[in-house]
Amino acid sequence: MENIPNPIIIQEFITESGASYHSIPLHFTLAGQPLHSAPIVLVNHALTGNSQVTGENGWWNDLIGEGKTIDTSVYTILAFDVPGNGTNSFLIENYLDFTARDIAKIFIEGVKALQIEKLFAIIGGSVGGGIAWEILALAPNITENLIPIASDWKSTDWLIANCFLQEQILNNSSKPIEDARIHAMLCYRSPESFKEKFQRTINQELLIFNIESWLAHHGKKLQKRFQLSSYKLMNQLLKTIDITRNSESFENLLSQTKASIHIVGINSDLFFTAKENVETYEELKKFKDNVFYSEIDSVHGHDAFLIEYKQLDHLLADIFKAETIKK
Template identity: 85%
Template sequence: MENIPTLISIQNFTTENGAVYHSLPLSFTISGLPLYSAPIVLVNHALTGNAEVTGENGWWNDLIGEGKTIDTNVYTVLAFNVPGNGNDSFLIENYQDFTARDIARIFIKGLDFLKIEQLHTIIGGSVGGGIAWEILALEPAITQNLIPIATDWKSTDWMIANCYLQEQILNNSSKPIEDARIHAMLCYRSPESFKEKFQRTMNSDLSIFNIESWLAHHGERLQKRYQLSSYKLMNQLLKTIDITRNSADFETLLSKTDAAIHIIGINSDLFFTAKENKETYQELIKFKNNVFYSEIDSVHGHDAFLIEYKQLDYLLADIFKAETIKK
């Protein structure tokens, strides 16, 4: 079964902020083994991603597929589109209606609709990992494994500040998607990554630095495929990750789950810092045994979770290959 896009409708949904949506489309893909025939892995996409995680255009097809780390000959792989991310022609204009927890609640409703009571793993990078944390906090028995990559259970002041700047650009720039993307790329990479890639070289055709033409290219490319309202919404979700907001404290929430939590940080991540990830790990091990921290070693910053596949494969092998060995 490969990437069958399906659409269901979530009825009468009230957001945490009190906004009522009588109908919200929730589209998803299923790849790998048929539903209910194998352990299910839920994959949450990042800011500009979508539910197409595997196959020819899959954004994580180096990690997911036949014979890959998450082997589609062994697992059922499920991925939802965040409603409003533009991939199913549905857009949300009032982006401030939603928080990351609302998306977690919508995904849980999707799982209920599909009659899925137990997941093998919830895995996600960046905002997708934040939504994964929110799902676990809401439904502590839903999964055997949580794998949050390059993310955390809350948006820090640094994260909120960058999202605030993104929001200002998106609301005030004459080229909002392009300009916001240029700023975002500075958060997604690192000074060392740029140095290694560009070495202060010039684009002789344009008489500008290659770093400048590269940033402009990324801005233009996203502008062609992404909706302004989708960017505003996803940025809002990134800003509002916090499993403890209007809820119990961190220990109360996470002491309820038996799931193994495998935190994966990136040593050069400027966005969700490794230091913050380690602090989360240190808090968890005070009251929970099956918690693990590992780190991708890379110059590439936050985006390393999309670049360093070999390291990620190595870090995830024990979780997913154990299932293969059992078969």
């Protein structure tokens, strides 16, 4: 992983809500081939992630690396930290100032600052996929491929409802990060996933159900590494994905792009449902040819995009290995 010590400084940024920021540091990482020497893949992280996508501590290193699906010997991997995600000292206290579209605008500025004319692909899971949709709607010629995984172009009522509950917990709980994480884990997994993993077993040491000790453990673990202001911000971004807000219709926005759109759903996702993904695909097919839908088959719910690497490799092989063959 090639770490770039100096962030890009986004100056005089005005958010969609009219808030003014004199300067916003945009931290990023580069991995794989040197910039401008190979096709570039932009990877957008999810709620508690960061720009460390590959290498020893990379959160997607089963997918990205030498000889992996997104091969670092073929591609340049670019990843931005969502400003305020807590990976560095810059934090955003007024989380309501920002929407997913603001982050998309900041990322586009970052791409321009690095003098990148065109990306080979933008890929992201969950809120990262939502930001990817927003980027394409704002800059239809920025990429050849859009790959939103376990995501969609808008936050549904169900998703907004869960984000609202998260916000209530984050603002009102005496242990906000722990409690919010416990609730979030219920959205990220599925009833079948818990059944398979725990079988109603008891933790003999604590004399509570294993599911309870597992949830408590995840709460404590996140509390140690994540900041409250970062959680509030990332939750707000998840709640505000909508490429059509104060904008044109879905068709008008997406008929402007020549990019291939590869939607990857998860059959057990309770957060961004497969049904919603299929509806998006069918809507796109009415006016666009190069749109594809594929589905991860898993009991693990939303988090399957971080678990089912073999399936993901199989579903993405055509996009990324074709580039290898072409060379």
